[in-house]
């Protein structure tokens with residue numbers, strides 16, 4: 762079942778993000794890796810800035826989470842994480858499709874340039890990497906992230922975005 766997450770899910774979201782983010786270790790630049798990958802303060806800030814988390818639940822237990830954030834004329838998919846032992850079983854796909862259905866705006870996704878598995882996952886669902894100069898502009902316009910993260914990220918967009926821009 763896919764459902765919106767609530768305040769009571771906060772600690773579980775935090776755990777899932779940080780368990781799943783282990784995948785980044787050794788893949789993303791060393792200066793971007795830390796433990797926990799996302800602190801509770803950072804997670805709270807993301808939610809306060811408008812990221813709404815949705816979760817994939819099984820037997821009353823959250824297995825994966827994904828955030829959606831509406832920013833001006835686009836919708837961002839943020840923070841996609843599935844418990845490590847349940848990855849590659851289609852849960853991310855279910856979450857992504859459920860979130861994509863929630864908006865009529867063009868969709869954008871930012872991820873680490875070295876997270877090749879994540880890029881492939883989004884490409885399988887129709888997203889395409891935007892050109893480098895466009896990426897920098899989009900990250901500055903729609904995301905609140907440090908300069909170093911801009912340098913080491915890619916942005917993927919759906920067909921609607923490519924048709925409009």
Ligand SMILES: CC(C)(COP(=O)(O)OP(=O)(O)OC[C@H]1O[C@@H](n2cnc3c(N)ncnc32)[C@H](O)[C@@H]1OP(=O)(O)O)[C@@H](O)C(=O)NCCC(=O)NCCS
Nearest residue numbers: 781784841842843848849850851852853854872879882885
């Ligand atoms: C990226 C992530 C959210 C995707 O979620 P997921 O549940 O693993 O995704 P899915 O299972 O839907 O798809 C992943 C792969 O599994 C494959 N798959 C799906 N169902 C499958 C099944 N039943 N058996 C075998 N493989 C399967 C898909 O074909 C897909 O392969 P592809 O990437 O080569 O296309 C998850 O793997 C994750 O948390 N990764 C670590 C953190 C991360 O990188 N997050 C991205 C942040 S932007």
